Amino acid sequence: MTQSAAIIGGGVIGAGWAARFLLNGWDVRVFDTNPDTQRKIGEVLENARLALPGLYDMPMPNEGALTFHDTLSDAVDGAIWVQESVPERLEIKHSVYRDIQTYCSADAVIASSTSGFKPSQLKDTAIRPEQIVVCHPFNPVYLLPLIEVVGADAKTLSRVKSILQGLGMFPLLVKKEIDAHIADRFLEAVWREALWLIKDGIATTEEIDDAIRMGFGLRWAQMGLFETYRIAGGEAGMRHFIKQFGPCLEWPWTKLMDVPELTEELIDKIASQSDAQSGHYSIRELERHRDANLVGMMRTLKARDWGAGAILNTHDKTMNQTGSIPETLDEVSDLSLPIKTVDRAVPIDWTDYNGHMNEARYLQAFGDATDRLMFIIGCTPEYVTKGCSYFTAETHIRHLDEVKAGARISIETQVLLGVGKKMQLFHTMYEGDRLLATGEHMMIHVDLGTRRASNPTKEVADQLGRLVSEHAKLLLPEGAGAAVGTR
Amino acid sequence: MTQSAAIIGGGVIGAGWAARFLLNGWDVRVFDTNPDTQRKIGEVLENARLALPGLYDMPMPNEGALTFHDTLSDAVDGAIWVQESVPERLEIKHSVYRDIQTYCSADAVIASSTSGFKPSQLKDTAIRPEQIVVCHPFNPVYLLPLIEVVGADAKTLSRVKSILQGLGMFPLLVKKEIDAHIADRFLEAVWREALWLIKDGIATTEEIDDAIRMGFGLRWAQMGLFETYRIAGGEAGMRHFIKQFGPCLEWPWTKLMDVPELTEELIDKIASQSDAQSGHYSIRELERHRDANLVGMMRTLKARDWGAGAILNTHDKTMNQTGSIPETLDEVSDLSLPIKTVDRAVPIDWTDYNGHMNEARYLQAFGDATDRLMFIIGCTPEYVTKGCSYFTAETHIRHLDEVKAGARISIETQVLLGVGKKMQLFHTMYEGDRLLATGEHMMIHVDLGTRRASNPTKEVADQLGRLVSEHAKLLLPEGAGAAVGTR
Numbered sequence: 001m002t003q004s005a006a007i008i009g010g011g012v013i014g015a016g017w018a019a020r021f022l023l024n025g026w027d028v029r030v031f032d033t034n035p036d037t038q039r040k041i042g043e044v045l046e047n048a049r050l051a052l053p054g055l056y057d058m059p060m061p062n063e064g065a066l067t068f069h070d071t072l073s074d075a076v077d078g079a080i081w082v083q084e085s086v087p088e089r090l091e092i093k094h095s096v097y098r099d100i101q102t103y104c105s106a107d108a109v110i111a112s113s114t115s116g117f118k119p120s121q122l123k124d125t126a127i128r129p130e131q132i133v134v135c136h137p138f139n140p141v142y143l144l145p146l147i148e149v150v151g152a153d154a155k156t157l158s159r160v161k162s163i164l165q166g167l168g169m170f171p172l173l174v175k176k177e178i179d180a181h182i183a184d185r186f187l188e189a190v191w192r193e194a195l196w197l198i199k200d201g202i203a204t205t206e207e208i209d210d211a212i213r214m215g216f217g218l219r220w221a222q223m224g225l226f227e228t229y230r231i232a233g234g235e236a237g238m239r240h241f242i243k244q245f246g247p248c249l250e251w252p253w254t255k256l257m258d259v260p261e262l263t264e265e266l267i268d269k270i271a272s273q274s275d276a277q278s279g280h281y282s283i284r285e286l287e288r289h290r291d292a293n294l295v296g297m298m299r300t301l302k303a304r305d306w307g308a309g310a311i312l313n314t315h316d317k318t319m320n321q322t323g324s325i326p327e328t329l330d331e332v333s334d335l336s337l338p339i340k341t342v343d344r345a346v347p348i349d350w351t352d353y354n355g356h357m358n359e360a361r362y363l364q365a366f367g368d369a370t371d372r373l374m375f376i377i378g379c380t381p382e383y384v385t386k387g388c389s390y391f392t393a394e395t396h397i398r399h400l401d402e403v404k405a406g407a408r409i410s411i412e413t414q415v416l417l418g419v420g421k422k423m424q425l426f427h428t429m430y431e432g433d434r435l436l437a438t439g440e441h442m443m444i445h446v447d448l449g450t451r452r453a454s455n456p457t458k459e460v461a462d463q464l465g466r467l468v469s470e471h472a473k474l475l476l477p478e479g480a481g482a483a484v485g486t487r
Numbered sequence: 488m489t490q491s492a493a494i495i496g497g498g499v500i501g502a503g504w505a506a507r508f509l510l511n512g513w514d515v516r517v518f519d520t521n522p523d524t525q526r527k528i529g530e531v532l533e534n535a536r537l538a539l540p541g542l543y544d545m546p547m548p549n550e551g552a553l554t555f556h557d558t559l560s561d562a563v564d565g566a567i568w569v570q571e572s573v574p575e576r577l578e579i580k581h582s583v584y585r586d587i588q589t590y591c592s593a594d595a596v597i598a599s600s601t602s603g604f605k606p607s608q609l610k611d612t613a614i615r616p617e618q619i620v621v622c623h624p625f626n627p628v629y630l631l632p633l634i635e636v637v638g639a640d641a642k643t644l645s646r647v648k649s650i651l652q653g654l655g656m657f658p659l660l661v662k663k664e665i666d667a668h669i670a671d672r673f674l675e676a677v678w679r680e681a682l683w684l685i686k687d688g689i690a691t692t693e694e695i696d697d698a699i700r701m702g703f704g705l706r707w708a709q710m711g712l713f714e715t716y717r718i719a720g721g722e723a724g725m726r727h728f729i730k731q732f733g734p735c736l737e738w739p740w741t742k743l744m745d746v747p748e749l750t751e752e753l754i755d756k757i758a759s760q761s762d763a764q765s766g767h768y769s770i771r772e773l774e775r776h777r778d779a780n781l782v783g784m785m786r787t788l789k790a791r792d793w794g795a796g797a798i799l800n801t802h803d804k805t806m807n808q809t810g811s812i813p814e815t816l817d818e819v820s821d822l823s824l825p826i827k828t829v830d831r832a833v834p835i836d837w838t839d840y841n842g843h844m845n846e847a848r849y850l851q852a853f854g855d856a857t858d859r860l861m862f863i864i865g866c867t868p869e870y871v872t873k874g875c876s877y878f879t880a881e882t883h884i885r886h887l888d889e890v891k892a893g894a895r896i897s898i899e900t901q902v903l904l905g906v907g908k909k910m911q912l913f914h915t916m917y918e919g920d921r922l923l924a925t926g927e928h929m930m931i932h933v934d935l936g937t938r939r940a941s942n943p944t945k946e947v948a949d950q951l952g953r954l955v956s957e958h959a960k961l962l963l964p965e966g967a968g969a970a971v972g973t974r
Contacts, residue, residue: 011721012719012721043771047774047775047778049893050775050778050835050892050893051778051779051781051782051835053831053832053893053895054782054786054831054832054833054834054835054836054837054892054893055782055785055786055789055799055834056799056802056803056806056831056832057803057831057855058803058806058812058830058831059806059811059830059831059832059895060806060832061806116735116738116740138702138703138706139718139719140774140777140778140781143778143781143782143785144701144702144705144706144781144795145701145702145795145798145799146697146698146701146702148698165801165802165805166805168798168799168802169798170697170701170795170798172694172697172698172701174689174690175688175689175690176687176688176689178687178689179738179739179740180735180738180739180740180741182684182689182690182694182695182698183698183699183702183703184740185680185684185740185741186677186680186681186698186699186703187703188735188740188741189676189677189679189680189741189743190673190676190677190712191712191732191735192676192736192741192743192747193672193673193676194673194712194713195736195747195749195753195757196747197669197672198753198756198757198760199747199753199756200663200665201662201663202661202662202663202665202669203661203662203669204760204763204764205712205713205714205757205760205761205764206713206760206763206764207659207669208669208711208712208713209710209711209712209713209714209764210633210657210659210711211633211635211659211669211670211673211711212670212673212707212711212712213707213708213709213710213711214631214632214633214657214659215625215631215632215633215670216625216670216673216674216707217704217707217708217709217711218631218708219625219631220699220700220703220704220707220708221700221704221705221707221708221784221794222700222704222788222793222794223696223700223794224695224696224697224698224699224700224704225677225678225681225692225695225696225699226681226692226693226695226696227692227696231626232499232626234498234499245678248603248667248675248678249679249682251603251666251667252666252667253603253666253667253671253672253675254667254672254675254676254679254743255745256676256679256741256743256745257743257745258742258743260679260682260683260686262682266682266685266686269685269686270682270685270692273685273691273692273693274692276691276693277691277692277693277696284530287534287627288534288537289791289793290627291534291537291538291627291630292538292791293787293788293791293793293794294538294627294630294631295538295541295542295630296784296787296788296790296791297708297783297784297787297788298542298630299541299542299787300780300783300784300786300787300836301709301780301783301784302542303783303836304776304779304780304783304836306709306776306780307708307709307710307780308631308632308657311632311655311656311657312542312543312632312655314652315543315652315655316543316544316545318652318653319543319545319546319547319548324546325545343545343546344540344541344543344544344545344546345540345541345543345546345547346541347541347542348537348538348541349541349787349790349791350541353868353871353876354871354876354878354935355935358851358854359850359854359879359882360847360848360850360851360854361847362850363846363847363849363850363882363884364845364847367845367846367847368544381840384840384841389841391841391886391889392846392886393885393886394883394884394885394886394971394972395846395850395882395883395884395886395971396881396882396883396884396970396971397850397881397882397883398880398881399878399879399880399881399882402878402938405537405541406536406537406540406541408540408546417972424971424972440971441971442971442972448841448842451889481970481971481972481973482970483883483968483969483970483973484881484882484883484911484927484928484929484968485881485904485911485929485968486968486970
């Protein structure tokens with residue numbers, strides 16, 4: 001039977017919870033007196049449907065049913081999980097808990113999204129205090145895994161953990177309740193420091209964001225604070241790092257003071273916790289993991305021309321000025337030979353469990369070669385903006401040899417056909433002189449409005465024609481025209 | 488002519504600078520009295536060679552020459568950039584600057600990696616103070632773009648920026664010098680807060696790292712603090728966010744106090760800076776960018792089974808239990824039909840500038856289908872660990888229709904051949920009933936030790952044989968055996 005969750009309070013956080021439950025197959029029952037709730041949840045849900053399922057390599061369950069209710073009593077009816085995300089005022093929370101507990105099942109989990117209140121404060125006036133637990137999420141709730149769980153007794157905790165894990169979340173048990181739990185203590189410290197920097201005219205919001213996302217933000221996304229610093233300590237380890245940077249605690253490196261004394265006992269505690277956490281990796285292994293994570297994340301941002309990735313794209317353009325990859329037909333040194341369309345290193349994240357470049361990355365590189373050939377004949381991003389492009393209709397790849405991360409590969413492209421809507425290309429991939437693969441591709445020119453085949457503009461057709469007549473003098477490359485399994 | 492950089496101090500940071508310069512085509516001249524310097528720089532350089540070039544889609548310049556020098560005077564000879572990364576003690580820095588300025592060109596830039604000292608402190612006893620500028624990098628220096636630039640006059644600044652950009656870095660000008668510049672003020676505030684949490688027994692180093700990397704670390708890697716909070720304010724914007732969360736400043740949300748007063752003037756300043764930074768996007772657009780960045784970065788971590796990505800992999804396994812994708816031959820409901828080997832949503836980061844799933848992602852999905860079929864016949868990760876696998880030798884894809892992000896696709900797999908070292912598969916991809924593509928693949932069984940063709944184990948051969956004899960009764964699928972451009 002489908003399980004039901006009640007969402008009490010349908011703002012940004014409540015809506016994120018609703019989406020997380022629905023997409024994991026739960027029925028969701030929403031109560032919020034704001035007349036705009038239905039629209040807002042609909043919009044968050046639309047974002048979540050686009051983003052969350054693609055994170056998995058398996059189908060998610062069928063989406064549950066979303067219903068809106070006029071009364072709280074109706075919303076909590078039959079719910080085994082009640083998520084409270086009402087405004088952060090204690091008297092409101094207390095009143096809402098009285099209502100929830102009057103109507104909900106005594107077996108239901110009542111979870112609070114509160115970022116600031118301690119569970120003891122929430123349970124203060126409750127009918128069944130043991131039913132209430134803090135489950136503090138992070139926006140966007142439908143994507144980020146972290147949930148801080150505070151104030152659950154052993155029996156409730158195991159149920160809470162199992163349900164949250166079933167939603168794909170990462171429940172982090174906060175063992176002692178404190179104001180703002182764990183993560184928000186950092187967020188608040190950074191927020192306070194940022195306010196000083198802006199007030200004192202040291203930096204703008206944009207400069208602060210760049211100071212974060214161009215540097216330590218990328219480190220923290222994958223390793224956090226201590227594992228990063230463990231690496232910074234180098235071969236001498238965590239204890240060395242603390243000894244080296246400990247004295248900063250007495251320096252005016254932040255306006256935020258009240259600093260713990262770095263006793264030998266505290267240093268021991270940190271160093272041994274860090275060993276327990278990361279000691280199964282050598283520093284060199286941690287560095288390799290860090291670098292591979294960074295390369296993959298930065299290439300993701302590069303594909304989206306965002307943040308640190310936009311910097312890489314700018315740098316790419318500079319490097320091409322010194323490179324051998326032509327941008328126009330006039331830049332091609334000898335039109336009677338295949339054109340060099342790719343010259344690059346194999347990124348770390350292009351390799352797979354067999355220890356070599358993954359088959360799909362061969363096609364990605366061939367796709368880049370096709371893009372470059374299109375660019376050279378005038379099918380540029382501007383041409384695409386005007387509503388035309390070439391789509392790949394058919395591909396034949398022969399994987400002839402392996403290649404590893406870091407190796408430099410190049411691709412040469414021969415045009416086999418270019419007439420009307422059709423363009424047939426033959427790419428050959430090398431590492432130095434070593435033949436790695438060939439790719440044969442049939443491209444169809446397309447009107448992006450109708451998504452149907454169409455003729456290219458005269459300019460593009462003319463440039464393609466010029467290339468075709470030159471390449472017609474070349475021999476048909478070995479492997480062209482072959483089907484799988486034939487020679 | 489190749490430009491030269493002198494690296495004074497070859498620890499983790501100096502070595503990172505050396506790698507960054509070398510891989511961007513500069514000659515690098517190192518001075519460090521530590522006898523271990525050569526080995527350490529060699530190891531960092533090895534990491535950098537593997538990671539940095541793959542970030543680009545263009546070839547990097549030829550690597551410069553790396554030389555080690557016994558004297559500082561020799562190292563700075565001919566260098567137009569001198570990077571100082573000696574220990575953080577002012578008297579050491581002053582003495583090093585006297586030596587550098589005695590021997591280096593008066594036109595060279597002398598850049599300090601200092602995280603704590605202000606440029607005025609460094610210039611204090613200098614011969615030519617205007618030559619010295621803070622260029623504070625972040626580890627790993629060869630990958631992270633951020634450089635805080637402090638204390639350069641207008642003429643030096645334009646030169647420094649141009650050289651750093653030429654190295655692919657992001658120079659962030661810090662307009663007023665303060666202790667620890669900008670980023671390290673945040674790092675220090677977080678470090679101080681973390682020490683309290685550990686000292687007070689609230690959380691361990693591992694719990695703190697998880698609290699960061701499972702949540703806000705992923706946000707900060709792409710947007711930083713303010714752009715993230717701009718979204719959290721929702722349609723009501725930054726001003727609303729500050730009003731809502733401003734009162735926390737008076738709450739005990741951190742042990743770090745000395746809190747700025749949230750005057751109307753400060754609120755105005757923040758809100759208008761945020762408008763200037765991100766006002767060209769609507770909140771909805773920012774949400775979509777955030778989600779697409781997160782999905783891409785989280786899928787990167789997933790492929791590496793790391794951090795937030797490891798959580799996704801665990802969840803995937805749970806979902807497969809309810810899914811329709813078999814893990815063994817016995818789980819296949821009808822052996823006489825093609826086997827469903829993929830059932831998934833198209834991730835946001837699988838689409839391209841044509842607004843549909845990129846051609847290489849078709850092959851990625853077909854590759855996943857092949858992996859599943861291998862798994863089903865017993866070629867599991869354990870089998871690979873024992874030294875055997877199947878490699879793809881040849882691929883033929885027909886792209887028959889487009890598909891968009893978020894759509895659910897499935898793949899059915901028919902075995903055309905399975906004899907000796909060869910296995911020939913035919914995949915058909917659908918969205919619902921709509922045919923999207925076919926993929927025909929010749930696989931060769933390989934000994935991972937010799938990297939040569941070999942026969943599979945009897946167990947695998949038997950299971951494959953069982954499937955082959957069942958699928959032999961099926962018709963040859965349409966498109967099988969075809970070459971590019973034939974019907």
